Amino acid sequence: MVIVDGRSREAYEKEHIPGFLNLPHRDISICTTRGLDKTKIYACYCDGIGCNALTKTAMKLLTLGFNVKELIGGLDWWKRDGYATEGNSAQAGTEISCGCS
Template sequence: MATVVSAVLRTAAAEQERAIAHFAGKLAFETDPSDVAADLGAGVGGWVLVDSRSQESWDQGHVPGAIHLPTREIAARAALAVPEGTPVVTYCWGPACNGGTKAALEFAKLGYPVKEMIGGMEYWTREGLPVETVDGVTRRPSDPLTAPTGIACAC
């Protein structure tokens, strides 16, 4: 009888110290829509949320409380929009778009502490969180695959 080799374990899991460093490092660079929404909802400040998308995308809908600063304008306008040393959270459209990553890189080059909101606007919307448009704030029903019991995954 042939032995089946695990596709998952073909590459062994990292040893504890490397795993801790990797996952702690990831959390140092990333946040998610639920955590951003929790802070915004509780009025927790000390950081700025930046939407790095185009004007057309911003007008279509953005996270309430975000500021609009397209990636191509960050180098020239960041100091006017975000006080020096203020932590920044960037986002763009979604996981198939690296615009939030590009924006985070631009802020990092300028010396800002920065995180990226993984999932971007797509997952913000899919979690049923509020979206601001030129017509006001709206909310779509949450996608049961992303927020099965509400707007937070309780992780």
């Protein structure tokens, strides 16, 4: 599974969920997704319930033939659940690991 942050690069640089791919919905096209593996599941997120970048990202990837899920609650719920973030305005919290070495 690949987690995709569909917000702008500026929003991503300010704060994001660690280790996830930033692919702003405005930039999604056949060209910008050419290197992505269509056999994987892409879970999209944005700021939270009031943000529509999640839906725009998911719809664009879906129309390009990707298997898409939505990470409901986005960055807002991630932080409310006490998980750490990265970026210029990072928040300390529980670290996650992909289990990779």
